[in-house]
Each structure stands twice: as C-alpha cells, then as structure tokens.
Amino acid sequence: MRTTALSKTFAGTTVLRAAHLEVRRGEVHALLGGNGSGKSTLIKLLAGVYHADPGGRIQVQGVSSSADEWSPTVARSAGLHFVHQDPAVFPTLTVAENLAIGRGFVRGVGGRIDWSATLRRTAEVLERFSLEVSPDTPVAALRPADRTMLAIARALQDQEGAHDGVLVLDEPTASLPAGEVAILLAALRKYAAAGQTIVYVSHRLSEVLELADRVTVLRDGAQVTTRDTCDLTEEGLVELIAGRKLDGVFPERHGAVGQDVVMSVRGLAAGPLRGVDLDLHRGEILGVAGLLGSGRTALLRAIFGDLPVTAGGIRLAGKPYRPSRPARAMKAGIALVPEDRGTEGLFASLSVRENFSASVVSRYWSRARLQHRRERADARQLVSAYGVRPASDLPIAGTLSGGNQQKVVIARWLRRDPVVLLLDEPTQGVDVQARADIYEHVRQAAAAGTAVLLVTSDFDELAHMADRAVVLREGRVAVEVHGADLDPHRLTELSYLIKET
Numbered sequence: 064m065r066t067t068a069l070s071k072t073f074a075g076t077t078v079l080r081a082a083h084l085e086v087r088r089g090e091v092h093a094l095l096g097g098n099g100s101g102k103s104t105l106i107k108l109l110a111g112v113y114h115a116d117p118g119g120r121i122q123v124q125g126v127s128s129s130a131d132e133w134s135p136t137v138a139r140s141a142g143l144h145f146v147h148q149d150p151a152v153f154p155t156l157t158v159a160e161n162l163a164i165g166r167g168f169v170r171g172v173g174g175r176i177d178w179s180a181t182l183r184r185t186a187e188v189l190e191r192f193s194l195e196v197s198p199d200t201p202v203a204a205l206r207p208a209d210r211t212m213l214a215i216a217r218a219l220q221d222q223e224g225a226h227d228g229v230l231v232l233d234e235p236t237a238s239l240p241a242g243e244v245a246i247l248l249a250a251l252r253k254y255a256a257a258g259q260t261i262v263y264v265s266h267r268l269s270e271v272l273e274l275a276d277r278v279t280v281l282r283d284g285a286q287v288t289t290r291d292t293c294d295l296t297e298e299g300l301v302e303l304i305a306g307r308k309l310d311g312v313f314p315e316r317h318g319a320v321g322q323d324v325v326m327s328v329r330g331l332a333a334g335p336l337r338g339v340d341l342d343l344h345r346g347e348i349l350g351v352a353g354l355l356g357s358g359r360t361a362l363l364r365a366i367f368g369d370l371p372v373t374a375g376g377i378r379l380a381g382k383p384y385r386p387s388r389p390a391r392a393m394k395a396g397i398a399l400v401p402e403d404r405g406t407e408g409l410f411a412s413l414s415v416r417e418n419f420s421a422s423v424v425s426r427y428w429s430r431a432r433l434q435h436r437r438e439r440a441d442a443r444q445l446v447s448a449y450g451v452r453p454a455s456d457l458p459i460a461g462t463l464s465g466g467n468q469q470k471v472v473i474a475r476w477l478r479r480d481p482v483v484l485l486l487d488e489p490t491q492g493v494d495v496q497a498r499a500d501i502y503e504h505v506r507q508a509a510a511a512g513t514a515v516l517l518v519t520s521d522f523d524e525l526a527h528m529a530d531r532a533v534v535l536r537e538g539r540v541a542v543e544v545h546g547a548d549l550d551p552h553r554l555t556e557l558s559y560l561i562k563e564t
C-alpha cells in the first residue's frame with residue numbers, strides 16, 4: 064500500500080500535509096505520532112470516510128486512485144479492512160450472529176437460516192483466527208481482547224486468499240487492561256506470522272517495538288520518517304515523536320504525604336463492590352489496581368454519587384458523606400475524570416474555552432455580567448499549560464483529537480482544586496509528552512493537598528505515580544501495596560496471582 068501527497072484540510076486548517084505512507088506486503092507497520100498529529104485522519108482517508116484534498120494518490124494492491132475519489136467501496140474492493148478502538152460488535156448477539164452480520168447467514172431451502180451450517184462455518188472462522196470461544200456465547204460475556212479479535216475475524220473472514228488484504232487497527236490496545244493486551248498482541252503476532260499485512264496506531268511504544276517491523280512517525284500532519292524497528296529504542300521513538308528529547312515521563316514526588324485522612328470508606332457496597340475499606344490521606348495519590356470486573360470503576364462512581372450505595376459509608380473530612388448524585392459530590396469538592404470521555408467527560412459541541420469555564424462558571428460572573436476578558440485569558444493559559452493542540456481555546460471540543468480531548472477534561476477538573484480527585488484511566492490514548500504534562504499537573508495538585516484516587520491498568524504508571532496502592536478483587540480490597548512492592552512486575556503478579564489463591 065502506498066499513499067502519496069495525501070493531505071486533508073478542515074475549514075482552512077491543514078491537518079495532514081502531503082503524507083507519505085508505504086506498507087510492504089506481510090509486514091506489521093505502526094503509525095505513530097503525538098496527539099493531533101493526524102493518524103486517525105490518515106486512517107479515515109484510507110477508509111474513504113473523509114475526502115482528501117485534491118492532488119494525493121492512494122494505491123493498494125493494484126487498485127490505484129486519486130485520493131479525493133477514494134471511497135469506502137473502493138477501499139473495500141482494494142482489500143482494506145478496518146477495526147476501530149471500540150469495535151462495533153453487538154453485545155447481546157452471539158459470536159455466530161456477530162460473524163454472520165459481516166457476511167450473512169447460511170440459508171437453506173426456502174431461504175430459512177441453516178443454523179447448523181452457520182455454526183459450522185463460525186467454528187471454522189474461530190479456529191482460523193485462534194479464538195477459543197463458543198459460537199453461541201453472547202458477545203457481552205467475552206473478554207475485551209476476544210471482542211477485538213472477533214471484530215478482526217469478522218473483518219477478515221471473507222478475504223479471498225489466506226492473507227491478501229491489509230488490516231488497519233486504530234489503537235486496538237488503548238482500552239484494554241494489561242493482561243488482555245498480551246492476549247491480543249499474541250493473536251496479532253500469529254496473524255502476522257501467517258502473512259497478514261497489518262497497519263496499526265498505538266501510543267504504547269514498548270508494545271510497538273515488540274510487534275512492528277517498521278514504523279512511520281507523523282508530526283504536525285507530516286511524515287517525519289519511516290524506519291525499521293530493529294534499529295530503534297523506546298527513547299529514540301519518543302524523540303522522533305516529540306521532535307526533541309524528553310527528560311523523563313514521570314515527575315519527582317513533591318514532599319511527603321500528609322497524615323490527615325481526607326476520606327475514609329468503610330464496608331462500601333455498590334454495584335459489584337462487596338465491602339470496600341480504605342483511607343485516603345491529604346496530598347496522597349492512592350493507586351487502585353485490579354482485573355477487569357474487580358470493581359475499580361464502580362468504586363469511583365459510588366464515591367461520585369453516580370452508583371447507589373447499598374451498604375457501608377463514606378466520611379469526608381471526618382463528617383458523614385452520602386453521595387446521592389454527582390452534583391452533590393461536586394459541591395463537596397469531589398471531581399471525577401471518567402474513563403469514557405467520549406460520552407461523559409466532555410461537552411463535545413462546546414468550544415474548548417466553554418469546556419474550561421463550565422466547571423467554574425460562577426468565577427466569571429460579577430455584578431450580573433460575564434467577565435469575558437478574564438475567562439479568555441484563563442482559557443488561553445490552560446491551553447498552553449496543558450499543551451492542547453491546536454493551541455487555541457476556540458475549537459469545538461468534539462473536533463479535537465482523542466488525546467487533546469483528554470487534556471481538556473483533566474484541565475477542567477483540576478482547576479476546581481478538588482479535595483478529592485478521582486481519575487479513571489487518565490492517560491488512555493494520550494501521547495508521551497501529554498502524559499508527562501498530565502502527571503506533573505496531578506503531582507502539583509497532590510502537593511497542594513488534593514487527595515487522588517488513581518485507577519489505571521498501566522502498572523508502570525501506577526508504580527511511578529502512586530504513593531500506595533490497593534488491589535481490588537471481586538469487589539473487595541484484596542491487598543495493600545507499598546514501598547518496594549510498588550513495582551510494575553509485582554503489581555502484575557499481585558493482580559493475577561491473587562485470583563488463584
């Protein structure tokens with residue numbers, strides 16, 4: 064596959080400039096770049112979802128067309144298959160039904176669905192893609208990695224030759240917990256070994272070095288380089304992506320954690336939680352680890368008044384705190400940066416400035432008038448402090464790239480100087496420079512006294528950022544981790560081993 068001079072302009076702003084991408088048959092090719100560098104735009108052009116600016120060209124396996132005439136139909140006929148980050152599988156349907164949606168059911172006499180033939184064919188596809196699940200399992204019951212693999216199987220099931228097409232994956236591992244990432248990577252390695260061409264976007268650089276044969280790096284919409292991964296290190300990749308050396312992603316700890324307990328949780332039951340006990344101190348970053356379904360997100364939601372508490376209680380600064388709804392939690396000084404910013408964290412149709420102001424509206428009213436100048440100056444300062452791209456407070460938040468949306472959400476909550484900050488997977492889909500910025504802001508908030516509860520599947524992040532961590536298992540705190548045990552390998556071990564003991 065080859066793209067030449069591929070460009071895209073949105074309302075006068077060019078976000079992809081004459082991008083050149085060349086992918087060899089049978090290789091795994093990673094597409095890298097900072098947030099907003101144009102990776103998703105490039106993929107949407109390849110899918111024919113966006114129209115390219117005139118002048119570019121796309122060639123895939125003998126199909127060649129000017130880029131502005133490329134369409135979803137041409138992309139399909141050229142053998143391109145796309146799987147997005149949250150694959151569009153139907154959770155209430157079975158594995159067999161989901162596969163059939165891609166290609167149709169096997170029909171018998173009179174047009175009736177031939178179920179036994181459909182199940183036979185499904186079993187054959189599952190085997191081909193090394194998916195160890197039963198055809199009649201509802202998709203909701205699958206592990207997340209299996210759901211992505213199912214979407215891949217559905218996309219590729221009709222390839223004529225064994226591996227003729229190009230599989231394009233946009234951040235397939237971003238929302239998967241660590242253990243699931245390993246399962247998906249193993250599957251991708253297997254497909255690649257069998258000759259499947261794969262193009263994929265990721266911010267997880269160690270994973271890229273493990274999986275990809277070559278990388279193409281985009282910066283500000285232009286291709287910076289294409290290299291073999293065997294000549295590269297993680298630091299080298301960071302330098303190519305950021306355009307300069309980074310001094311280290313994780314900031315130093317600022318001072319010691321306070322002794323006073325800001326929040327104490329006792330016997331908390333809510334959703335899957337079965338009696339959680341924990342204390343959170345002033346200025347502390349308390350990490351929460353656990354496998355999927357262990358209750359990590361439920362814990363944050365219950366504290367934020369977004370999940371009914373059925374037993375136990377919470378005390379905030381020594382007083383009973385009953386979070387009946389988020390508005391009350393916010394009033395009490397609690398902030399939540401949710402995992403799913405797409406639907407919950409961001410006002411997508413408002414500008415970046417309005418998003419910033421929304422959390423502190425009363426600050427800008429004086430004598431019944433909105434203080435526009437102050438609002439604007441503060442918004443610009445936040446754009447610059449958090450490195451939001453494009454560097455303006457005017458764009459509509461929904462048009463920002465994924466990582467930039469996350470920066471806006473975090474900035475919005477942190478500026479309220481919360482007493483307790485709840486973070487759910489705060490750096491998912493965020494580039495390495497922005498990650499370093501976010502960590503620094505969280506550290507500063509902690510140094511100023513905010514108590515932070517950090518839920519993350521990234522054990523490296525947990526080990527470097529948390530002062531202490533708890534591992535949840537089946538709705539309870541299974542173990543508390545401090546000191547030397549606060550290490551990525553030990554945390555992985557604890558999260559998994561505890562399951563068996």
Ligand SMILES: Nc1ncnc2c1ncn2[C@@H]1O[C@H](COP(=O)(O)OP(=O)(O)OP(=O)(O)O)[C@@H](O)[C@H]1O
Nearest residue numbers: 073078098099100101102103104462463464465466
């Ligand atoms: N529909 C749109 N309207 C206006 N601007 C857009 C639109 N879609 C994307 N952009 C802009 O194009 C630029 C590139 O965005 P893109 O989503 O391709 O980045 P990305 O490299 O995939 O980033 P991330 O790593 O954060 O996902 C961004 O500045 C974004 O704001």
